[in-house]
Amino acid sequence: MVGVLSRREASYLVAIYSISGSSPARLKEIALYVGVRPPTALEALYKLSSRGLVVKEARGRYRLSREGLRLVEALIRKHRVLETFLVRTLGLCVDEACRLASAFDYAVPMELVDKMCGAMGHPSCCPHGNPIPAGNCHPPKLEVRR
Template sequence: MSTSPAADDYLKTIFHHTEWQDRPITPSVLAAKLGVAPSSVTEMVKKLAAAGLTIHEPYRAVRLTESGLARAVTMTRRHRLIETWLVREFGYTWDEVHDEAEVLEHAVSDRMLDKIDDRLGHPDVDPHGDAIPRPDGTIRR
């Protein structure tokens, strides 16, 4: 599935909001987390819904579809592996890696990500202690 970096960021943010609790994310909370205007969220959520990645009714919370969840987990895996790689291989500290990973997660190929995972010995957690999803989308807690 091909999505834009912006769409991937929305999906990842929706996933992160519900990763540790069951309450779905509202458009206003999504806007605040992404640092964008509510109108921008409305437009993107409409696009994501049209693509079958989210479920959203006006003035209601946003939920991921099965396809949206799969893409969000894939992007979370990419992000967390890259954070781990930056700490272990390049000497970044845990509080420096997020912004770098935000850029790189959209740029590295799947092949390179697999090589990073191999090089790191298939880690279960990132430098922040968050679980890194496996290639099949499962998450070890």
């Protein structure tokens, strides 16, 4: 069991996810993305590695473990549902909704996110046009037999 992620831990996982693409992310790139010096990033990555969320590759490169990837994908879902809710329900502008969602998305239980998603009719994309990953609240797709 991984436990709860802090905002800081979540930011490192998102950094690796955003940078890495098809190859592991370099320490310098991760530090720059998070806005810290490489020694600070190295310490955080060591802790994430000891929790099984990050894997250190050769030459100071890092990738997400399977569990780390699962957590990042859940965080992306939370963020996109929350910002959609803030725009649709509270009428916030897209940038403000994104900024506010980033402040607490990591701490919101997925059960609440699923309820918000359902209440909005299961939106397929966020206000930026990015796809919202499916969650447990999505109704099963009906198969049409011919």
